[in-house]
Amino acid sequence: MYFSYEDLGKHELVECPECGMEYAPTLEGDAQFHRERHEYLDGIIAKHGFIVLYEERERIKKVARKTIANNNSSLPEKQDAAHSLLKCYFARSIESMAEYYQMHVDLDTFIAMMLNNEDIFGKDTELYNSLVAKYGKKEGIQKGMSYYDPPA
C-alpha cells in the first residue's frame, strides 16, 4: 500500500468497467495498484482463457454447493457444479499469486490436486470417484487447502 485510507477518502473513486476494481485514478499509488492488478488479470485471461472475480465466485460457489448437496441432483448436474466450484477455487488461487500467476498450474492440474483430498465432497463418493476418473489425482495442494503453492 502506497497511501493511507485517509488519503483515499479525498479522491473520487471510479470502477474499472473491465476488471470491476474500484480505485482512485487521481491517487498515484492506487492508480498504479489498479494498473498492475488489471495487467495480471489480463495475463491470466490470456493464458487460461478466463478469470472469475470475487463477487461472481461467491454467487457461483453458493449455487454449486446447493446442487452438490441436493439428493435430487443427477450425477452430471453434480459434476457440472463441482467443476464450477473448483473453477472458482482455481480463480481465487491464481488471483492470489498476483504478478506471479505464470507459476500457477492450469485448471485441470489444479482440479487433480484438489481431488487429492478424498473428503472434498463429503461422503459423496460417486461424485468424487467420477471426477477422479476424469481428472486423476495429483499432489501439490495440502488437504483442506484450496491454494496452489508453487514449489520453492
Ligand SMILES: [Zn+2]
Ligand atoms: Zn481494471
